[in-house]
Amino acid sequence: MENFLAQITTIEGFAFYLFSALTIVLFWITVMSKNVLYAMTALASGMVLISGFFFILGADFLGVVQLIVYVGAVMALYSFAMMFFDATRNIKENNTNSAIVFVLGGLSALALVLIFAAPIHNESIQALYPMHEGVGNAQDVGIILFTKYLIPFEVAAVMLLVAMIAGIILAGKKMDNSLTESMDEDVEDEIMKRKDLK
Amino acid sequence: MIGLTHYLIVSAILFSIGLVGVLRRRNLLMLFFATEVMLNAVNIAFAAISHYYNDLTGQMFAFFVIAIAASEVAVGLGILIVLYKKNGSIDLDDLVSMKG
Structure with missing residues (x-):
């Protein structure tokens, strides 16, 4: 305390x-x-x-x-x-609110954390890319990211591009009859009516 | 002084909250929220380990986790919209098409 x-x-x-x-x-x-x-x-x-x-x-x-x-x-x-x-x-969802969900969730999360955290308590662990003294964090990150992690960085960029294209294609289906075009037609109809009135 | 263990315990608590959410949610949008909670919990652990071992590798992995989360959201929400147009529902129980 x-x-x-x-x-x-x-x-x-x-x-x-x-x-x-x-x-x-x-x-x-x-x-x-x-x-x-x-x-x-x-x-x-x-x-x-x-x-x-x-x-x-x-x-x-x-x-x-x-x-x-x-x-x-x-x-x-x-x-x-x-x-x-x-x-x-x-x-409305019929949630499984039983105690077994909470117990299983807690236990499996605990097991995962223990599995991944156990090697950290090893004494012989050493810094692979140590931080530099007197250098800002952004600068340090940039140096490591663009030298040691350049290939994963580029792969992540390609992955984001693929995700963007996938998102556009999946969400953009059946958007060929666009709202703005039909609105333009309405406006043209309106204009034609006014011309007819004249 | 706050140690590494403090951060790891917070990260574990947040991770288990996310896992409970993944197990009990039936709405797909809410399921996505629960996965975001889990990804954020892991990022805290990465940043804490990076700080206490004076090593930048943890922060690098956290960046890649963020990139993966962003692309997951982009693709996942696209699939969610397609599912909603097809079925009119994003509830997991309505997506069961196999009998048995």
Whole structure:
């Protein structure tokens, strides 16, 4: 308890506990809410707070990318998708709310985290690409990304291009009779009528 | 002082929240939200490990996770719109077409 009090009085500890409590509550709302709008708003604000974690951890560039890509692009895409479906009404789903879902979810998440976190506690772990002293985070990230991770970076760029084309083709089906063209025809009809009147 | 374990515990809690959401949701849009929660939880763990081991590899992987999440959303929402035009519903129970 004294340890906790000592932690929470430092600025880093206070920010950590505040952000973690808020993200857990917001993501719980995201997972449990019946309303799409509430779930999406909670998800967006949780992502903003997660970028706060990145800023505490000194990963400034990652935090900015999180804000731009997740909160900016992904949530905008979700809100566009939400407009296709009826978002104001509560969604009806027969959720399996049994205790076994929570127990199984918790246990399998715990097992996954243990599997992936166990090698970290090895003593002989060494930094593969160490951070440089006196160099900003964005500069450091850029140097590593464009030298050591150049091929994965280009592959990710191709993947994003493929995803963009797939999104356009999937969502753009049956859009050949466009709304604006039919509107133009209406306008032309209107003009013709007025000419006839004259 | 906040240690690596603190961040890993928060990440584990958020990951299990996302996994519970994936297991119990039946609406596909809400299922996507739950997967985003899981991806974000993993990103926190990557950034924390990167900070405490003074290594940039974790941040690199977090960038690629973000790129994958963005393309997943683009393709997934396209499929969701096609499904909605075809079936008029994005509920998983309505998509069951096989009998048995």
